[in-house]
Amino acid sequence: MVFHPPAWVPQLPIDPPDSVTIEQFMTSEALGRQSFAKSRNPFTCGLTGRTYSWPEMTQRVDFLSRALGKRLGWQPNEGTPWDKVFAVFSLNSVDYLTVLYAAHRFSGISTPANAAYSALELQHQLTSSGAQAIFTCTVLLETTLKATRAVGIADDKVFIIDVPGAPEAVQKAASQQHATVDQLIAEGSKLSALKPLKWTKGQGARQPAFLCYSSGTSGLPKAVMISHRNVIANVLQIGTFEAHGRKKNGIVTQVEIGLLPFSHIYGLVVIAHSGSFRGDEIIVLPKFELETFLAAIQRFRIQILRVVPPIVIRLLRTQDICSQYDLSSVRFLYTGAAPTGEETLHDLRTIYPKWSFGQGYGMTETSTVVCTTSEHDTYDRSSGSLVPGAKAKIIGFDGQEVTKYDTPGELLVQSPSVTLGYLNNEKATNETFVYHDDGRWIRTGDEVIVTLAPSGNEHIVVVDRIKELIKVKGHQVAPAELEAHLLTHPAVSDTAVIQLPDENAGEVPKAFVVLAPAYASKSADDVAREIAKHVEEHKAPYKWLKGGVEFIEIIPKSPSGKILRRLLRDQEKAKARKSGSKL
Missing domain, CATH: 3.40.50.980 (Rossmann fold)
Structure with a gap:
């Protein structure tokens, strides 16, 4: 079964052009960008105010x-x-x-x-x-x-x-x-x-504009060949999708934060390109420093925050600092690159009740957004709905196409933003970009479900990377779910969950925790038991932390906020080899 965008999502206004450069597209009013007369300056330095x-x-x-x-x-x-x-x-x-x-x-x-x-x-x-x-x-x-x-x-x-x-x-x-x-x-x-x-006809669809490197799940990063048309298509998809919510809020142009690295596909396409194409002003910050971030929101009256989950956690845990700044201009907080848990968003909403919250999902290999949230159709559990021009299939764990809601499987995507493949890596390209009778699809490697939101619209819920799911006595446990729950405990400043092998269960979850400063003087054993009990009181027994709780100084993450669980698994394997045990 092929899933499509909801009925309220309009078609793309034009077929993404295939014979112009990204710059030509971004600067052509004839191709749909916001008129220059109504556009704000595209980029302004959040530290110095320098702008063009x-x-x-x-x-x-x-x-x-x-x-x-x-x-x-x-x-x-x-x-x-x-x-x-x-x-x-x-x-x-x-x-x-x-x-x-x-x-x-x-x-x-x-x-x-x-x-x-x-x-x-x-x-x-x-x-x-x-x-x-x-x-x-x-x-x-x-x-x-x-x-x-x-x-x-x-x-x-x-x-x-x-x-x-x-x-x-x-x-x-x-x-x-x-x-x-x-x-x-x-x-x-x-x-x-x-x-x-x-340029010849179609050159923009065939020719790479960017080589962006995907972290992958193993080995060195792979170069993803992203064509001019790929980026153009996603800019049109995002703009068309989000126009409905913006119109309902009376937004013509707005000010948003440009904090996430422009080297990462999220910062590059969703913020730097899509935002400025719509005439928005991007307030550029070179890196995340909490007080600089807050000062920029206050100074430039920023309305939309496109961030990653670790920044959301910082906003939650530093209210003594955040309360010193005027954040009343913020209307919408949007997270991507990794899932943000429902519990975390609930806690944030109690502090900022006037904010709306949304999430999106995409990959470097899809030249970013596959599904996203409209401000008029938010649902904390999900990563939003499919953007116009995108289609999805879900392949169940029995190898069959999923035809019912709330049935998990691997997400496959077809979209004009799906990229050309990996540079000089035919094997990885053939494994990831596959052909069915109905065309070329990308295997995302992510487990998802399609569900109906309270609005009645189809939304996609991203569970976790399939390779990182923990399999306990036949049950699948998503690390992201446990991480989101652990972050609601006051002792947990940051966390990551991985699997450990277990003779009886096959695998069991283990939590790595960065301790909140207020708990630093307490007994580590007592705090570990308290954290484990927090899971046991709210989750099914197969999700309990049978692998233990270990306190560490920092959770390894990519610049976009993705937890690098693979590094923690490698560390566990190294410790096991040193001790002579099997892992």
Whole structure:
């Protein structure tokens, strides 16, 4: 059975164009973007207030491209896209998209890199993508140079993006050794304009715009080839879906937070592209610091917070600080990248009763959003409804297609935003992107159910990664469910749940807990028993923490907030090997 968007969701206003670049789409009123007359400045620095209008940003792209063409020897209609690849390894900046689009002016490819990477991890991305140059920021320059020198990228092909925060003397020293974006723009303003691109029909659907790296469940991250049309399609899908709720609230344009890394698909497409396409203003912050975050909401009167679950927990646990700031402008809090538990949202609603809450679900491989929440149809349990143009199948654990509500299975998705595949990894591509009689689908690896919300609309509830489900005596236990419940206990500041092998049950859950400061002086054994009892009083016996409770300093997470349970499982296996036991 194929599931579709609810009846209230309109069709896409146009077929996603396949012969224009992302930048051309984003700056063309004829293709549906908010008129420039009604648009706010797309990006404003939340620390300094630095901002550009859309025409100013477009000119910066133009001048930057001219300078890069001269320095790198690139021409718009010569060579292949793979001859013109550069990386962006930086914290968020108002010039982040300016830099990404510069590659597209040459029909090239940009590859955003996770700012948390080590030099070795960055080296892997530079090598596998074939990057010939890189943009970074001052605080990441040392890491960058270790990686670029290891792969043979010359120092004069390392450029600097202005990100506030580094000492002025450090920034000045870096700019004397490496050209900055502003220096390149000044240089390009004196050069001749580039020749316009000459694209053939369908080139935007066939050609990668971005190489974004998916964390995967094992091994090194894989490069996902995301076409121009993939991003264009998802921007249209998100905008069309959310327009209904915005209209009911009388919203033409709004101000939203640009905190999540633009190197991550959530920050890149949902925030940086979809928001600015609708004429919204994105308040850019380079990293999460609670008081800076709160101050930006207060100063810029931010209305929508697109965040990840760890930030939601911080808002809950730091009311002594949050209450010092005026957050009355906030209307809608939206979470993605990982599920947020119903209990957590309930607790947050008691503090901020005027806020609405929604969630969404997507992947790098779907160029982000598959399902999302409209402000007029919220349901705490779910990740929303399918966006226009997307279809879903659920394959049950018996291998058959699910035809009933509330029946679990693996989610498969068909959408114009589903990407081209993995670069130089045919095996992974064939395993993930599959063909049925009705076309090409992506296997998400996530267990979901389709259910009817109180509104009567179909919603998708994401249970957890199938590979991470804990199987206790034939029952399936979702780590995310236990984590959400544990976070309601006052002793738990943060948590992750994994499976341990068990002779009798097959597997049992074990919780790793970051202890709340108020409990630091109490007996660890007593607190562990109290936490375990908290689960036993509310959950079925097969969900009890038979694997124990272990206190740790920090839960390993990706920059987007996903818990890296695999690292905890690897640590448990290492401990087991050391002790001589089996795991």
